[in-house]
Structures are given as C-alpha cells and as structure tokens.
Amino acid sequence: MPPPLPRIGVVIVTMGTRPRELAALLASVVRQDVPATRVVLVGNATPLTDIPDDAWGLPLTKLPLTENLGCPGGRNVGLTLLRDSDACDVVVELDDDGLLIADDVFRTVQQRYARDPALGVIGFRVADEHGHTERRWVPRLRAGDPLRGGPVTAFLGGGHALSMPMLREIGLWPAEFFFGHEESDLAWRALDAGWSIHYAPDLVLQHPRTSPARHAVYHRNTARNRVWLARRRLPSLLIPAHLALWTLLMTARLRSPSALKAWWGGFFEGLRTPCGPRGPMAWRTVWRMTRLGRPPVV
Template sequence: MSLPRLGVVIVTMGTRPRELDDLLASVRKQDVPAARVVLVGNATPLTDITADVTKIPLTENLGCPGGRNVGLKVLSESGEVDVVVELDDDGLLIADDVFRRVQQLFGDDPELGIVGFRVADEHGVTERRWVPRLRADDPMRGGPVTAFLGGGHAFSMPMLNGIGLWPAEFFFGHEESDLAWRALDGGWRILYEPGLVLQHPRTSPARHATHYRFTARNRVWLARRRLPVPLVPVYLGVWIVLAMVRMRSVAGVKAWWGGFVEGLRTPCGPRRPMRWGTVWRMTRLGRPPVL
C-alpha cells in the first residue's frame, strides 16, 4: 500500500516575518517533502515571500478557520494530497522526520482522522492548556483523545471531504472543538502524538482584544450546533461557572457576557447534533462533551 501524500497549509497576517521564514525553512528540511505547501495571507499581500510555495493573498482577514479553509480547498481541488498538515505561522518543526511519521501514522490506520502534535515552548515545556485531555499532568502520554490543538496537527483529506471544513463563522476560538466533534461523530479517530513537536512561544490567548467575546459566543454556538438538547444547558452552565471563577478583570467579565448573549441571539449555522453514541464514546475516552 502506498503512503499518503502530504500537503501543508499555513495562514499568516504578515506580522511575524522572521518566525514565518524559520517555519518555512523547517518545512523544507523535512526528510519527506510535502507535495504542496499553501501559504494564505489573511489581509496581507505576501509580496515579501520568496519561498517556493503556493501563495494566496486575501484582501480581508477571514480569521484563522476561514483562512485555513481557503488553503484546504486549494489542496482538495488539486487532488495532490491525502493528508494535510496545518501549522501556526509562529511555530517551528524542530525535528526533520515529522512529515514521515505523520505519513506512517495515517498509512497504518485508515480510520485515523486527526493527529494532534505536542506544542512546546523553546525550553521544551508544554503548558497544561496545550494537552488535549482533562488529566493534563503528563504531556508525554499520547493516545486516542477527543480534541486537538489548532497550532499543529494533521487531517485526513477523506475525513474533511466527509465532515466538512472549519467553521469559518467562528473566526477565532473553539473552531477546533466543532471540527473534532464532527470528526468523532463521523466515526473518525483523533490521536494525540507527543513525539510530533511544534515549538511555539508561550503566549496567552487573552492577548487578543476580542478573546473573551469570541470565546463566549463561540461556546454557545458550539453547544447550539453540536449537542443533543438535554446537554446544552449542562454544557453552558459548567462553562459559565468555570469562566467566572477564572476571570480576573471586570472588562473581561463584561466582554464575556456580551459574547454569551450574542451567541444566544445570533445565527450559529446549521444544527447537526452529535449522536448519543458519540457522547458515550467521548465519555469513555475521558472527556464527555460537557467539559
């Protein structure tokens, strides 16, 4: 059986040119070359990029999921790839065998839909919030999970063709959960593989001015789109309590509740709740879809 062909999608706003150059260099040094690398410029012309990549400059910022969808559509329509690796533009592949190992994982398991990389800072430290499971004390414990990090991961193209692309309307926040839940509901497996490392600076998502608003709005949208009716109030109730306990500023509280109300009042896209069998599957994997 032939191994899957790999493609790469990177989205940038052009604000981190040095980090992007380093990332593209780390992609080029992989011992299994990508069939195609697509660089999407969110509201940036990409005129300074000299690397041999497919450049797609966008005139507007579509957000991370919207920008990634542009690249994914190009690769899907090309018919050149079977697996897509997506990387943050300030990440770095520190090993040169990442693509080969991704290729082997997908080649060995036709039901594998998503492989999540381990994200670590320049000192090799992986923060708890970067580990895609509730018991996050050991970042080196891999295996089947219910979630993945958007910074570094790989997708099966047949999976994407079956379940659809990123929820572009989310713009920023919880788009990974929406896609992961659809993948699990479609019968695909999600694997966390800590041996695949993306080096990434330690930053706070709250650095984005709209973080609290989008986080709350998208969490409500996620529940409305993907959860069976009885679980919607449970999920939202749990996250209201957690958000208020963790909040450290009055401005953050106001922005969060503004986003929550926005999530209730505005269209969230098509409602396709997961099956109860998927709820049970996620529970057996250690993270029921209310946490």
C-alpha cells in the same frame, strides 16, 4: 503490494506580522525528509509580497486575501485549494510562529495514516523553546503528563494533521467562528462520523509561550463560540448543562471586570445570533467521548 504512502500537503495562515518566524517555519518544512507535495501560504489581509514564489525551493502556492477571514476562514481557503486539486491525502496545518524542530515529522505522520485508515486527526505536542508544554496545550482533562499520547477528543490548532478523506466527509473549519473553539467543532464532527483523534507527543511544534487573551476579541469570541458550539453540536438535553458548567467556570476564573463584561457580551451574542447549521452528535458519540475521558459537557 502495499498501498502507496499518503501524500502530505501543508497549509500555513499568516497576517504578515511575523516575518522572521514564518521564514524559520518554512525552512523547517524544507528540511523534512519527506517533502510536501504542495505548501499553501494564505495571507489574511496581507499581500505576501515579501515571500518569493520560489522560496527555499518549496512547491509553494501563495494566496493573498484582501480581508482577514480569521484563522478557520483562512485555513479553509488553503484546504479548498488542496482538496479541489487533489494535491494530497493528509494536510499538516501549522501556526506561522511555530517551528518543526525534528526533520522526520512528515514521515512519521505519513506512516501513521498509512497504518490506520480511520485516523482523522493527529494533534502535535506544542512546547516552548525550553521544551515545556503548558497544561492548556495538552488536549485532555488530566494534563499532568504531556508526554502521554493516545486517543483523545480534542486537538490544538497550532500544529496538527488532518485526513483529506475525513475533510471531504465532514466538511472544513467553521469559518463563522473566526477565532476560538473552531477545533472543538471540527473534532466533534470527526468523532461523530467515526474518525479517531490521536495526540502524538513525539511530534513537536515549538511555539512561543503566549496567552490567548492577548487577542482583543478573545473573551467575547470564546464565549460566543462556546454557545454556538453547544447549539450546533450537542443533543438538546446536554446544551443547558454544558453552558451552565462553563458559565460557572468562567465566572470563577475571570477576575477582570472588563474581561467579564466581554465574556457575557459574547455569551448573549451566541444565544441571540444564528449559529449555523445544526448537526447534533449522536448519543453513541457522547458515550465514546465519555469513555475517552472527556464527556462533551466539560
């Protein structure tokens, strides 16, 4: 007799600023032909009073927070509830302005995890309302063909699935990052523990085309978190090479003096402040990532 299919849970973090988009997203979760066992809606500094407890008949749990914990911190609140209540085997996390345009996403996720017990992360393809996927949304260096799936070393935070057994082993999101590079920290820990990451372009999250630089803290946080990421996860010999390469890249890319000032401020903050527990990846993981097309120096 085949083992039971994994149960699907959902975590969505919102700040309450996109009520129309959130309502559409929840409706698209309801339409899935495999129902979620539990949907957790986390309100980052928002009371969630405009969302009824029985919204659309979902098994909905609302967790309003009095402060904004950032994206990874908010997700951790939802993941902790699902983990401690043993409510699911796989967690699908979705941006509150995303939309599942197909009704079989959860079923496809369920089947792929059932086939591969070593599967840790499935990254969805993010596309705008016209079906266009930007290069920065493709989790590989050679991003010319967004429809080419397969094993990768990274995934997008906007739409993805996470194995609960994996999370129990490697831990949750790095909440102290607040915003920026938290996906890389989790992905590198997953790969180092032997889990796989799969980019699935047939699983689509529709998402508006926006710039991450719209966030006021973007340049400072990404620089700080880049340094923290290297200090936490890279072998000592690779830290200088990683930071030197990214310093050159960002200095060439950023033309705005204010953006450069914010970036350098974050860089030095990352050097002088505690980065959290250090757990460098093994050299076998460095080699594995290199064979997958993205060594951790890049």
